[in-house]
Amino acid sequence: MSDLVALAQTLGAAQYDAGGRLRHLLTLEGLRRDTLEELFSLADSLVEVGERSVKKVPLLRGKTVVLLFFEASTRTRTTFEIAAKRLSADVVTLSVSASATAKGESLLDTIANLQAMQTDAFVVRHADSGAAQLIACHVAPQVAVVNAGDGCHAHPTQALLDLYTIRQHRGSFDQLKVAIVGDVLHSRVARSQLVGLRLLGVKDIRLVGPATLVPDRMACLGGRVCHDLREGLADVDVVLMLRLQRERMAGGFVPSDREYFELYGLTETALAAARPDALVMHPGPINRGVEIASSVADCERSLILPQVTNGIAIRMAVLAQTVGRGGADDA
Structure with missing residues (x-):
């Protein structure tokens, strides 16, 4: 077995909890094919939420999702925010330029302080490859981490x-x-x-x-x-x-x-x-x-705008699986 294969399996295993459910989404490396298919099926059931007059389901009611974007973003940040709100989560977007990290606080100290506020999930975009993995190694077992893009590594x-x-x-x-x-x-x-x-x-x-x-x-x-x-x-x-x-x-x-x-x-x-x-x-x-x-x-062959629309359903599915550790029964 090559070192790369072993690393992929290690990363993949770290994204599942003891029951085999998706706990974090840090990379697609090492994930099972059935995990992708489950996320696609869940997204299928969540697409129609965006077509309702009231675009909300209670899957993540009472959960707090923090968006930590250390790089500029429009589509990814906005679709994650919409996705979390459509699942009825409370959403906090951290302004990095005004955050304690800009004043010299370490990334892990920032995470520890936010976790002390009973945060349930972190959605992280960072310029350094491996930042999301680092955070995932230092959060409590009930806290989920979703990688929204890290360096040149993964999205x-x-x-x-x-x-x-x-x-x-x-x-x-x-x-x-x-x-x-x-x-x-x-x-x-x-x-x-x-x-x-x-x-x-x-x-x-x-x-x-x-x-x-x-x-x-x-x-x-x-x-x-x-x-x-x-x-x-x-x-x-x-x-x-x-x-x-x-x-x-x-x-x-x-x-x-x-x-x-x-x-x-x-x-x-x-x-x-x-x-x-x-x-x-x-x-x-x-x-x-x-x-x-x-x-x-x-x-007519361009799917650039449908990609954006589908981004909401997919990110809803990811948050439902990691933060809610469940399906769309309440959708």
Whole structure:
């Protein structure tokens, strides 16, 4: 057994409680396939909550969920907040710029103080890889930790909502061909997507982009590296675009936005290499004219906005499973 496999199994085991239920969601690595399927089924039952005139169910009534976002976020933070409130939880969003950590308090001291206020769950986004795991190792047994993105490591709920969206439109995964296009090197989303796609049975995964952003060594993550966009998109069923992670780049990984778009931007011409019914997805925020043409972002095959909508149902399901340790019987 390789060290990487052993590490994945250790991380996976740490996310389950003694009864085998999901306690934390830190990464998709080491999770069981049936866990993903349970979350998808639960999300199915929660989607319709958003269509009600009163968009609430009492699953997490009396629970307190703290959103700890040490990095800027719009979609992830907002959808987590909406998800928790639709489950009737009390939600506190910590303003990091005004928090004690900005005054020198350690991350773990901040967690200890918030936990002393009878917090039931922490949803954490942090610039450092492993931050969510560190917090999970120091919370009480009844407290859940959900990773909302850590460094370049993982973004499990984004990958889950992407997979859930694919499932809605394609049903099964086994025969799919999927291309992940763009800044794979710095992308926590891509790493989580890769784990999830493999777990659900996808065998043909292409990692597409320039050698500076998709070096050949990235094949060890479980995909085939392609530096030519047309080759990477040939006959694929799903195109997962990635944002250029400029905030994580320390040097000139691309000559210019214009040249990047000419070579790796998803245009109608480039998309023609994929299957005629290929799905187009992007975790956002999208940079029009850099990663994707407006005509493609807004076309009928684009699922960018449905991804956002599905993010609420998936995050409701994750919170229900980890914080509520239950299902949707009260939905």
